[in-house]
Amino acid sequence: MPSRRNFLLQAATGLASLALATRAAARAAARTYTNPVYAGQFPDPFVLRHQGHYYAFGTTGTGRTSDQRIFTLLTSDNLVDWKALGGALTPPAGAEGADFWAPEVVYHQGTFYMYYSSGGGAIGATVGHRLYVATSKKPEGPYEQVALLDVPASKFTIDAHPFQDTDGQWYLFYARDFIDSDQGYRPGTGLAVDRLVNMTRLAGESRTVMRARHDWTMFEKNRTMPLYDNKTFAEWHTLEGPFVRRHGGKYYCFYSGANFLTPRYGVDYCVADSVLGPYSDAGAAQGPRVLHAVAGHVRGPGHHSHILSPDGKTEYLVYHAWNPAMTERQLCIDKLAWTAQGPRCLGPSYTPQPRPA
Template identity: 85%
Template sequence: MPSRRHFLQQATAGLASLALMNQAAARAAARTYTNPVYAGQFPDPFVLRHQGRYYAFGTTGTGRTPDGRIFTLLTSTNLVDWKTAGGALTPPAGAEGADFWAPEVIFHNGTFYMYYSMGGGAIGATVGHRLHVATSKTPQGPYTQVALLDVPDSKFTIDAHPFQDTDGKWYLFYARDFIDSDNGYRPGTGLVVDRLLDMTRLAGESRTVMRARHDWTVFEKNRTMPLYGGKTFPEWHTLEGPFMRKRNGKYYCFYSGANFLTSRYGVDYCVADSIMGPYSDAGAEKGARVLHAVEGHVRGPGHHSHVLSPDGKTEYLVYHAWDKGMKERQLCIDKLSWTHQGPRCQGPTYTPQPLPR
């Protein structure tokens, strides 16, 4: 008959086994993440990787961060655990009440350059949005506005994306309005590229990258536009948030299309053999191919940036998506794969995923 000592040994062994199982479960949980990786409001996320740390910048619109600055700033070492770090941009003089959208930051020759759009407020609602540049000596700022990147023939220019080609030359991709319907294109916001003479001056030689041609990119029907004398457009389309990737000698311009409030909103791309085009979006006729909504789980994923994992080997899309109540656009990440059909995101995910390595 088993002794009391035997039962105690069995119980102790069972508790030890349970503890080991709990530890294993904890380790497994620690190796996963679940979107969103930051639950607060964080639209139009851009992530800069610099000296082993990630810096995420998000749109604040007309709002200000608690320290009175513009653009929410987060920091992380692993793309998953984010800490708030105040605001990034010192409010420019004369811009009270203005909207500030879609910051992107690059590091060049010892200076951090922030590109963004500003419009409305005290600068005048009829001016629309204009692209601006601010600089800082540190990635977290504060940044100070130093230049206007004017596009005289457009009243609405947003979503600036700087890109350095392999030959060292710099370019700026951005979104702007087109109100014509020439050559079968749809009126709305489209994508262009221009050379940068230096980090704060455009060459003024812009080329169209992509304009709307497909039904799924409609933003709003029968849209009245005060910027254009109150004209009503039967359909107004939107392509926005350009992001350039060069791979195997080809230029892939990723972008978000459609109305960000709808289930049609998502990320697609066009491709060219030359950075100035012409670009083709063949295959994009029916909807966003790279990243799109998941019925009942994820709505409005888009306006993304690309960044490498901590080991520098895996490419991730960083994007926003709505919370279930559609009150906030939250920060999400998922892997990007380069397939035979073209780039595809392994998401949007809403269940536990392996932690970026």
């Protein structure tokens, strides 16, 4: 039986070892992150980096933030630790009952421009969704709606993504409905692009970027659409959330496909030699190649944006994914790798990962 002195020495040694292990675990935790990086409702995340700070904007739907604005706004210095700042967009006149989706913000010549869609309520009673732009002199807003970016041929237009080419010209990519099945394409939401005459006006020269043609992008079978005189479509497909990157002299239009509630939902891409296309999705037939669900761990990852880490070198995808109860789409991040097979996200991750450098 150990003496009292030995017992006390063993107890002290054990406590010291526990303290060392606790400190080591704390140091390891400080060097890692685990998704979600913001455990609250934050669909369709877009992140802007400006003067060393990150600003994240997320969909609020018909809801309002605590300050009665539209679009949840977060800020961070490292992409991992986020602080809520309230809302970004002042509700425009007639916004009661309207949905507001998928904000994206760019900075151009001293002004911040926010692009988004809205539908329903008084401002969108005759069509499903239309595109709008709002402006602010500060990244955090408040933003004030200044223009409608209408696409007359479409009754449902969402997910505006502004892109500036190397020559300085701005373009607007977006998702819109196509109800025909010409050339073997599937009816549903597809991707298009138009040139911006200025930051608040489209040229009216819309071109199709990509339409659905693969089984995995199906949103719903036998879908009846009130927008189209209650016509029922045997299959309705969805491509949405475009985001464009120029890499290696080519243009990659990333997008999310399928029904966001299903395990099929994920991120794929098409590629072109010119910003206006034509775009090819060769290799996309089997499912999303960039980001996809992990059975039992991650469901519905997608509607992403791209951002560089604080060192300005490492590219991350910022995306949403469902919580286990499927009551919230939460903010997640993971590295993007440009491989010989094309762009691939090193995720979706659900275990500790090295923090962005």
